[in-house]
Amino acid sequence: MGGLFIENSDEGGIARRLWMKFKDESIFATYTPFVIGLASGTLDSHTFLHCISQDVYFLQAYSQAYELAEEYADDDEDKEAIDMLRKRVLRKLSDHDNIVRDWGFELPKDGTCDGATVKYTDFLMATALGKVEGEKFSGKIVTPFEKTKLAAYTLSAIAPCMRLYSFVSKEIKAIFDPEEDKRNAYEKWIDSLSSDKFEAVASTIEDLLDKLSVSLTGGELEIVEKLYFQALKLELEFLSAQPIIQSSLVPVSQVQVPAKSNLKVFCDFDMTCSAFDSSALLAEMAIMTARKAYLNECETQASQVITPDLSAAWGSLSSKYIEEYEQCIDSIIPAEAVGNFDYEGLCKALENLSDIEKRANAMVVDSGVLKGLSEDDIRRAGEHLIFQRGCKNFFQEITRNEDLIAGVHVLSYCWSGDLIRSAFSSGDSGVLSVHSNELIYEGSITTGEIIQKMESPMDKLETFNGILNCHGNASKPLTVYIGGSVGDLLCLLKADIGIVIGMSARLRTLGEQFGITFVPLFSGLVKKQRELSESGCCPWNGMSGILYTVSSWAEIHAAILGSYKTGDN
Structure with missing residues (x-):
C-alpha cells in the first residue's frame, strides 16, 4: 500500500x-x-x-x-x-x-x-x-x-x-x-x-x-x-x-440456474486484459533480438548498426494497418442509423475487416519482423506483462474457485498463444483456455511465420459458437463476454451478458448505427433486478442488442464474482 x-x-x-x-x-x-x-x-x-x-x-x-x-x-x-x-x-x-x-x-x-x-x-x-x-x-x-x-x-x-x-x-x-x-x-x-x-x-x-x-x-x-x-x-x-x-441478480456467478448449468466467461486480451498491445511488444522484442545478434556478429558500436531498418519496416507496417483499419471502419458505419438492432447487417459489415487483418498478418510474415524470438523470451515477457488494474485478480479468483463451475476462454488476435498463457499462469492463476494465433518455431526459435487461427470478428464468433456447441443436449451455460474492440462486437452481442470495457469512439458509433444500445452496467443490473423480481426468472438473454459498459475491472469482478481480495497488481 x-x-x-x-x-x-x-x-x-x-x-x-x-x-x-x-x-x-x-x-x-x-x-x-x-x-x-x-x-x-x-x-x-x-x-x-x-x-x-x-x-x-x-x-x-x-x-x-x-x-x-x-x-x-x-x-x-x-x-x-x-x-x-x-x-x-x-x-x-x-x-x-x-x-x-x-x-x-x-x-x-x-x-x-x-x-x-x-x-x-x-x-x-x-x-x-x-x-x-x-x-x-x-x-x-x-x-x-x-x-x-x-x-x-x-x-x-x-x-x-x-x-x-x-x-x-x-x-x-x-x-x-x-x-x-x-x-x-x-x-x-x-x-x-x-x-x-x-x-x-x-x-x-x-x-x-x-x-x-x-x-x-x-x-x-x-x-x-x-x-x-x-x-x-x-x-x-x-x-x-x-x-x-429475495432472489438477487448479483453476483452473477451465484444466480440460481437449472441443475447442471454453469458459467462461461469469454474475454478479449489486447488492451482488455493487457495494458499494452501484444503485437507491438512482440515486434519490439524481435527488433531488439536482431539488434543484439547483429552487434555480437559485427563486434561494433550501436551507432553503426544497420538493423534499425527492421524497426522502420515494423513502423511502416503498423502505420499502414492502422490507416487501412480506420478507413474500413469508417466505410462500414451507415450514414444513418438503421433503427432496430440489426445483427445480420452488422455481421455483413464486419466481414470487410477480415481481409484487412489477414493481409496485415501476411505482410508481417513476409517482412520477417517476428523471426528469431526464443520461446523462453516470449514466456518471460508474458510473465512480466502488465495487466489492466484488477484484471488478473478477477481471473485468479474465478479459476481458483472450486465452488464455481466455470469455463474461462480468452479469444485474441495476438500472434502468440504462449505469450498469453504465460501472462495468466504467473501468480498461479489457474487453468484457462487460450484461442489465438500461434508463432511457428524451429527448435525453440521463431521462424517469423504465424499459424493463423484468429484473424477476424467472424473467427472469434465461430470459436465462441463452437465452444458452446460442445455442450450438446446439456443445459445451456450462462455466458459472459468481456471486450472493448470492434472485433469483439459479434461475440459481445451473442453472449447472455456482453460487457464493454475501454470502449473506443468508433466502436460506440458503429454499434449505435446498427441499433446497439450501450448501458452502464450498474443501471443495467438495477433494471434487470426489477425484471427478476417481477417474473421470478433469470432475465439474461443474448441477442438483445444491449451491451453493458464499465469503467474498470472492479465493476466486472463485483458484478460477476461479488467477493473481493486485495493484492492485485
Whole structure:
C-alpha cells in the first residue's frame, strides 16, 4: 500500500487521496445484493429495517469516538468542529425512531447488534483508545503531539464510512427515473444520504483529517492509510453481510440456474486484459533480438548498426494497418442509423475487416519482423506483462474457485498463444483456455511465420459458437463476454451478458448505427433486478442488442464474482 504520499501530491488532502486510492472498495459496495436491491426498490423491507436498525450501534460508537477525538484535539477550532459532529450524532440517536418513521418504516422493538456491526464498532473504539497496530503510546496519552496523532487516527476510521454512503447513495440517485410510475420505497432514505447536509458532514470529517494529518511523519501517515482501508473494508463487509431474502441478480456467478448449468466467461486480451498491445511488444522484442545478434556478429558500436531498418519496416507496417483499419471502419458505419438492432447487417459489415487483418498478418510474415524470438523470451515477457488494474485478480479468483463451475476462454488476435498463457499462469492463476494465433518455431526459435487461427470478428464468433456447441443436449451455460474492440462486437452481442470495457469512439458509433444500445452496467443490473423480481426468472438473454459498459475491472469482478481480495497488481 506504499507510495501514496509521494504520488498524487496534487490531488488534494490525504482524505481525498485515500478515497481515490481505495475506490475499488466503493465499487464493490455498489454491486452488493443489498445496494442493487435498494436501487431497484425490490429489497425486502425486513432486510432494510435490519440494516437501519444497526445505525443505533454505529451512532453510539461514533459518539464515543468523537468525544475522545475532541479531548485529543489541540486546536480550539478543531475541538469545536468535532463537538458539532458529536452533537449531530447525539441528535440522530435521540430522534432515530422518528427519522425512520419519516422514511415510511417502523423499526422492530427487539433489534440486536449483528456480527459485522460489532467488528466495525470494536475496531473504531480500539482505534480511539489508542490500541493501534504499529503504534505504541507510552502510558497515558498526554503530549499534544500524541493527542493530535490519535485524533487523526480516530477520524481516519470514520471518514471512509461517511464518504462511502454519500458515494453509493449518489450513484443510486443518479439512475432514478422521474418518469417511472412506481416510486422507490427507499427513496427518502437515499435522499437523506445524498443530500447536501450529509455531504457537508462527510466533507467536514475529511477536512479535519487533512488538517490533523499535516504534522504526521511518513510512518504515521502509513498507519492513517491502514486504518482508513480497514474501516472501508469493514463497511463493505457490513453491506455484504446484510441478510437478503429475495432472489438477487448479483453476483452473477451465484444466480440460481437449472441443475447442471454453469458459467462461461469469454474475454478479449489486447488492451482488455493487457495494458499494452501484444503485437507491438512482440515486434519490439524481435527488433531488439536482431539488434543484439547483429552487434555480437559485427563486434561494433550501436551507432553503426544497420538493423534499425527492421524497426522502420515494423513502423511502416503498423502505420499502414492502422490507416487501412480506420478507413474500413469508417466505410462500414451507415450514414444513418438503421433503427432496430440489426445483427445480420452488422455481421455483413464486419466481414470487410477480415481481409484487412489477414493481409496485415501476411505482410508481417513476409517482412520477417517476428523471426528469431526464443520461446523462453516470449514466456518471460508474458510473465512480466502488465495487466489492466484488477484484471488478473478477477481471473485468479474465478479459476481458483472450486465452488464455481466455470469455463474461462480468452479469444485474441495476438500472434502468440504462449505469450498469453504465460501472462495468466504467473501468480498461479489457474487453468484457462487460450484461442489465438500461434508463432511457428524451429527448435525453440521463431521462424517469423504465424499459424493463423484468429484473424477476424467472424473467427472469434465461430470459436465462441463452437465452444458452446460442445455442450450438446446439456443445459445451456450462462455466458459472459468481456471486450472493448470492434472485433469483439459479434461475440459481445451473442453472449447472455456482453460487457464493454475501454470502449473506443468508433466502436460506440458503429454499434449505435446498427441499433446497439450501450448501458452502464450498474443501471443495467438495477433494471434487470426489477425484471427478476417481477417474473421470478433469470432475465439474461443474448441477442438483445444491449451491451453493458464499465469503467474498470472492479465493476466486472463485483458484478460477476461479488467477493473481493486485495493484492492485485
